[in-house]
Amino acid sequence: MKPIKMALLLSSSIALAGQGALAQGDYSKFGIKEDLPGTCSYANIDKKDYSGKTLNIITHAIPVMGEPTALHAKQFSELTGAKVNVVHVPFGDLFQRIMIPFQTGQNAYDVMFYGSLWIGDLNPFLEPVPEFYRNSTGMKDVTPNYIGVASWGDQMVQYPVDGDRHYLKYRTDVFDNPELQAKYKEATGKDLKVPATWEEYNEVAAFFTDWDWDGDGEKNYGSAEVVKRDDLMFSAFISRVAPFAKHPDVKGGFFFDLETMEPLVNTPGWVRGLELFVEAQKTFPPGGNNFGLGDEIFSFGGGQTLMSYSWDDAYIQAMQTDSRIRDKVAAAPLPGSYEVWNRKTGKWDKFDEPNRAPYITWGWTSAVSKNSEVKDVAFDFLCFFSNEANTLHDLQIGRFGVNPYRKSHFTLDLWQGKLGWSEKSAQTYIDTLSGMDLSKNRVFDLRVPGVNQFMSALAVGVSEALAGQKTPQEALDGVAEQWRAIVDRIGKERVREAYAKVVALEDNLQ
Amino acid sequence: MYRDKYFFLLPGLVVLIAIIIFPLLFTIRVSFSSWDVFQPGLDYIGGRNFARVFEDTRFWESLLRLSVLSVSSVLLQYVIGFALALAVWREIRFRRFFRVLFLVPMMTTPVVMSVIWRTIFHESLGPANDILQAIGLGTVPWLSTGTAAFISVLIVEVWQWTPFMFLLLLAGLVSLPREPYLAAAIDGAGPIRTFLQVTFPLMAPITIGAIIIRLIEASKIMETVYVMTSGGPGTATETSSYYIYIRGLRDFQIGYSAALSLTYLVIMIVSLTIIAKVLARMLLPREG
Numbered sequence: 001m002k003p004i005k006m007a008l009l010l011s012s013s014i015a016l017a018g019q020g021a022l023a024q025g026d027y028s029k030f031g032i033k034e035d036l037p038g039t040c041s042y043a044n045i046d047k048k049d050y051s052g053k054t055l056n057i058i059t060h061a062i063p064v065m066g067e068p069t070a071l072h073a074k075q076f077s078e079l080t081g082a083k084v085n086v087v088h089v090p091f092g093d094l095f096q097r098i099m100i101p102f103q104t105g106q107n108a109y110d111v112m113f114y115g116s117l118w119i120g121d122l123n124p125f126l127e128p129v130p131e132f133y134r135n136s137t138g139m140k141d142v143t144p145n146y147i148g149v150a151s152w153g154d155q156m157v158q159y160p161v162d163g164d165r166h167y168l169k170y171r172t173d174v175f176d177n178p179e180l181q182a183k184y185k186e187a188t189g190k191d192l193k194v195p196a197t198w199e200e201y202n203e204v205a206a207f208f209t210d211w212d213w214d215g216d217g218e219k220n221y222g223s224a225e226v227v228k229r230d231d232l233m234f235s236a237f238i239s240r241v242a243p244f245a246k247h248p249d250v251k252g253g254f255f256f257d258l259e260t261m262e263p264l265v266n267t268p269g270w271v272r273g274l275e276l277f278v279e280a281q282k283t284f285p286p287g288g289n290n291f292g293l294g295d296e297i298f299s300f301g302g303g304q305t306l307m308s309y310s311w312d313d314a315y316i317q318a319m320q321t322d323s324r325i326r327d328k329v330a331a332a333p334l335p336g337s338y339e340v341w342n343r344k345t346g347k348w349d350k351f352d353e354p355n356r357a358p359y360i361t362w363g364w365t366s367a368v369s370k371n372s373e374v375k376d377v378a379f380d381f382l383c384f385f386s387n388e389a390n391t392l393h394d395l396q397i398g399r400f401g402v403n404p405y406r407k408s409h410f411t412l413d414l415w416q417g418k419l420g421w422s423e424k425s426a427q428t429y430i431d432t433l434s435g436m437d438l439s440k441n442r443v444f445d446l447r448v449p450g451v452n453q454f455m456s457a458l459a460v461g462v463s464e465a466l467a468g469q470k471t472p473q474e475a476l477d478g479v480a481e482q483w484r485a486i487v488d489r490i491g492k493e494r495v496r497e498a499y500a501k502v503v504a505l506e507d508n509l510q
Numbered sequence: 511m512y513r514d515k516y517f518f519l520l521p522g523l524v525v526l527i528a529i530i531i532f533p534l535l536f537t538i539r540v541s542f543s544s545w546d547v548f549q550p551g552l553d554y555i556g557g558r559n560f561a562r563v564f565e566d567t568r569f570w571e572s573l574l575r576l577s578v579l580s581v582s583s584v585l586l587q588y589v590i591g592f593a594l595a596l597a598v599w600r601e602i603r604f605r606r607f608f609r610v611l612f613l614v615p616m617m618t619t620p621v622v623m624s625v626i627w628r629t630i631f632h633e634s635l636g637p638a639n640d641i642l643q644a645i646g647l648g649t650v651p652w653l654s655t656g657t658a659a660f661i662s663v664l665i666v667e668v669w670q671w672t673p674f675m676f677l678l679l680l681a682g683l684v685s686l687p688r689e690p691y692l693a694a695a696i697d698g699a700g701p702i703r704t705f706l707q708v709t710f711p712l713m714a715p716i717t718i719g720a721i722i723i724r725l726i727e728a729s730k731i732m733e734t735v736y737v738m739t740s741g742g743p744g745t746a747t748e749t750s751s752y753y754i755y756i757r758g759l760r761d762f763q764i765g766y767s768a769a770l771s772l773t774y775l776v777i778m779i780v781s782l783t784i785i786a787k788v789l790a791r792m793l794l795p796r797e798g
Binding site: 285 | 742760
């Protein structure tokens with residue numbers, strides 16, 4: 001008998017049975033403060049015996065998602081006796097390493113961690129999440145956004161382990177500084193406020209570019225953005241385009257017109273977004289138009305830039321205890337637009353309040369292979385991976401890449417109480433993230449077969465416009481042409497069928 | 511009994527088939543299929559992938575860019591490598607130390623060095639711009655404009671692979687016969703004339719070999735582009751191998767990327783054969 005089990009039996013006279021049972025036993029040796037009650041708590045998983053069974057997992061390279069996978073795999077192995085093999089793969093290779101075994105009928109991996117946007121390609125090979133886990137305490141706590149992200153039609157095939165979205169991050173020590181407010185007013189005639197539109201974002205960023213506004217002896221800049229081609233730049237671009245092209249009253253598609261499957265990527269809303277993206281380059285730090293995600297995190301999180309928008313990482317970096325800008329940052333929804341392109345009427349519609357279109361951009365997810373011979377072990381592992389104690393632990397470590405995705409993650413008690421954030425940094429973070437869940441005008445990823453081909457074509461087109469090789473209209477016309485060719489290759493009905501599921505999420509039909 | 515000796519060839523033959531012939535034949539087969547992310551398996555679609563290759567302007571542009579990059583980087587490597595080899599060929603102090611020192615870049619891992627060079631070229635935090643500013647030359651947008659990014663990739667390639675050229679040329683210099691030099695000295699030839707009329711002609715076969723080997727290697731440039739620029743800004747540093755990587759492993763267009771690879775292979779074989787013949791005609795003495 002394993003030592004942990006022996007200790008538990010000796011120390012406890014109460015049998016731990018059923019889900020939601022109170023956690024018992026000391027599991028602090030696994031690096032958590034305490035076990036927390038839940039379906040797959042340490043105590044409940046400890047009761048399983050998977051000796052003789054082997055679980056093969058493929059995940060991202062360490063640290064982002066790779067490190068928590070390795071950590072929880074080791075814990076799971078010690079608790080259950082299962083042999084757990086973890087393969088770490090760089091992001092660029094992850095898709096093909098998962099896809100090739102699937103396409104060739106091999107049972108290479110039981111559990112996969114990957115980008116949730118690949119669901120359109122991978123769903124035929126994924127085992128639906130059984131009812132027991134859909135009713136688990138952890139899953140019941142997942143917000144509707146991420147239940148939607150994990151579902152393919154009415155079936156949940158991905159196991160939520162992370163929540164991702166793009167939002168605005170800004171420096172409160174600048175926006176709340178009366179001296180800088182006065183300086184901005186004097187120079188522009190406008191009040192300094194958190195940008196509500198992308199035009200305002202560019203204006204504010206331009207003013208705060210190329211001078212030392214934080215007094216550290218180094219020049220500061222207005223904006224850090226993910227612009228490096230093939231380094232997730234497509235997500236940054238979609239964030240900028242969304243409020244111009246996602247009309248709240250026009251249903252039936254953001255990327256394509258669902259009826260005709262004609263690409264919308266070169267319509268005026270998209271072009272306007274790209275024009276402002278090109279214009280924003282002059283507010284970047286030197287070299288900023290070659291920034292990848294890591295550079296963006298470092299630039300904003302390190303205090304070089306005033307604003308940024310992407311995933312949580314830069315915010316978490318800025319809020320780390322050793323950060324010189326800890327508690328000097330806040331979160332806000334992505335900027336919007338007073339004018340939105342209406343593709344039905346072919347005109348720009350004006351709005352009294354800026355149109356916001358939160359982008360629920362891809363994040364990490366997990367799934368179990370249909371070919372797996374140890375599905376019970378695999379789902380137990382994922383349930384354990386995301387149990388209450390582990391999730392709380394992982395959320396606090398920026399490099400793990402685990403971001404809030406459960407209702408219980410959006411509490412002031414967690415961020416201010418447990419992590420010691422200032423009230424403003426915590427409250428704006430919670431309000432921004434949870435507010436995105438409530439939006440009725442969300443944009444999701446293009447979750448269709450061949451999504452990488454669509455996004456790759458988009459990234460090249462946008463990059464050509466940013467580099468000045470083409471005008472925004474020419475670049476996006478080129479992308480539209482390529483998208484048509486990809487749709488033709490894959491098959492219009494096949495893409496439409498998958499895209500209808502994305503539209504159902506965006507049009508709040510699901 | 512006499513035929514038994516051929517069995518000794520079997521292990522080598524098996525290895526050859528396993529690592530060269532089979533993958534090549536498999537790639538040819540895949541290139542005639544529509545294997546893609548949505549279409550697993552080896553169906554047969556004739557030459558459709560190859561027809562697509564001929565219409566793919568991004569591929570041809572990347573090939574042109576690769577040609578400029580590899581020819582210019584190999585020429586620079588040759589000139590610098592030859593100069594360094596000549597320098598340590600002579601009896602100078604610390605000759606052994608310099609020989610090892612010059613080889614260090616080649617012994618480093620390309621991906622790691624590309625990350626380090628990317629840091630060096632970082633426009634606000636990297637030392638390259640710090641040094642330029644310190645001497646009053648201002649900053650250079652190393653990786654954020656097309657021309658500068660292309661030159662940055664070229665610099666890294668030259669830095670990393672000049673030692674290989676140095677090594678080959680030094681080996682050639684060391685093996686040269688002494689008699690022609692004695693004859694040149696008796697004839698009163700100075701160092702420049704000796705180099706032009708003795709050393710350079712004697713080194714011609716090694717020069718051709720070194721240039722061809724480096725051209726083959728340079729045409730496969732991938733890691734430096736991947737790490738430093740991802741082919742950007744725009745498509746300014748996108749080379750053929752990086753483009754094929756994007757199509758094959760990112761987009762998962764397996765059939766099409768096989769067709770791209772084979773087209774690229776044929777172009778390389780033809781062009782390198784022509785280059786080798788031209789170099790031989792230019793540098794080797796004509797018989798008769």
